[in-house]
Amino acid sequence: MTGSVVVIGNFDGVHPGHREVLHVAKATEPDSPLIVVTFWPHPASVVRPGGGPKLLTDLDERVALLREAGADQVEVIEFTRDFSQLTPGQFVDQVIMPLDPVRVVVGENFRFGHKAAGNLEALAALGRGRFQVTGLPLVRVRDEETCSSGVRAALEAGDVRHASELLGRPFRFRGEVQHGDHRGRELGFPTANLPVPADFAAPADGVYAGYVTRLDGRDDRGEPLPEGVAAPAWPAAISVGSNPTFDGEQRRVESFVLDRDDLDLYDVPIAVDFCDRIRGQVRFAGIEALIEQMDADVAATRRVLADHPCGRS
Structure with a gap:
């Protein structure tokens, strides 16, 4: 066994879209350990103090849900002001490369680096010759994209049934x-x-x-x-x-x-x-x-x- 398959994201709520990313990563590289990289606290709460979204899960529950979804290892990155200043290249060198990746799997809307300058194309370019990159579209539930913000909106409206549909669980x-x-x-x-x-x-x-x-x-x-x-x-x-x-x-x-x-x-x-x-x-x-x-x-x-x-x- 050589190298790992790395999945990166915030994963608040660990909804079906998140779990699909892990499933595809495991299926694509079945002989490699699946490492999930997540961030704490929420990046938006650091970049815009007081302006971050309300969290759907605490860190312990997030890690447990990610392991249930197939993660062999969960790497929690402390998101600080200094970390937010990393360029996309520094992000790859300091966060991804130490995990010895053969492939990195992310959602197609993944952004990284200072001011979210890095996108899927930038990740593929930075990984060329070092690791493969797979980008996945968002999962849809009843023609609605699953996302943490959608779950929050349902909760704010008191529609816990719809929140459960988007989460895949109550x-x-x-x-x-x-x-x-x-x-x-x-x-x-x-x-x-x-x-x-x-x-x-x-x-x-x-x-x-x-x-x-x-x-x-x-x-x-x-x-x-x-x-x-x-x-x-x-x-x-x-x-x-x-x-x-x-x-x-x-x-x-x-x-x-x-x-x-x-x-x-x-x-x-x-x-x-x-x-x-x-x-x-x-x-x-x-x-x-x-x-x-x-x-x-x-x-x-x-x-x-x-x-x-x-x-x-």
């Missing part, structure tokens, strides 16, 4: 459960609360049907799961927003796991998978109206998860 929000105001428990709807960081994407404010999963390898009692046993996914009614009925200010993802009031998830890392939208966020005039609506939301969640393709059997 949109997942991860975090460590924090103590909230404990109003949910007082109202009979205890929730697992995750703050929404300013630089991460979350669906538009409203109520959704989905699932909650522990990420610490333990069961509902906090006991370690046997090796090879996956954590259960619990059906949940999920609220995204700032609790306007109580004049809340912090935006949170609050998950009420159906039929479970015995879960202790404080300080536990969890994943919240969004399947469908139930309604938008509403400010209620009083507690009784809120409880009545929450009962209706739970009933709607049960119906959605019974019929939705995202549902588990």
Whole structure:
């Protein structure tokens, strides 16, 4: 075995277009290890401070998804102001060549180097005599190009179904459960609360049907799961927003796991998978109206998860 096949991109969300690039790279050079190069933080957030897109995945999840998609190795490049000044030639010499590539596979819209001066043609020219270059068109879903910005737009509109179509899986929000105001428990709807960081994407404010999963390898009692046993996914009614009925200010993802009031998830890392939208966020005039609506939301969640393709059997 000589050399590697290298795939380069930001890969936020690791959607079907990203996975297709990895698949083609592996199929084209099956005897070479597949190395994926990605960047952290998002280049746009460095080049335009405060102007970067909201992220669909954190770095750990991105790396895990890339490995699931076939990467033998993931190289994370720290994207800094100094790194952004590299010329296309310096980028090739400092980033690509140390990986001993026989082929580099990228999307046809790939740009690299200072002020995005390098494109697919420039990469092929710089690689001539050193490595082959393959450029791939964007994958389309229902005649729509898959791209991370499309997923973000769907989430901003609260259309988590469409976001799931573009991602090839339900949109997942991860975090460590924090103590909230404990109003949910007082109202009979205890929730697992995750703050929404300013630089991460979350669906538009409203109520959704989905699932909650522990990420610490333990069961509902906090006991370690046997090796090879996956954590259960619990059906949940999920609220995204700032609790306007109580004049809340912090935006949170609050998950009420159906039929479970015995879960202790404080300080536990969890994943919240969004399947469908139930309604938008509403400010209620009083507690009784809120409880009545929450009962209706739970009933709607049960119906959605019974019929939705995202549902588990």
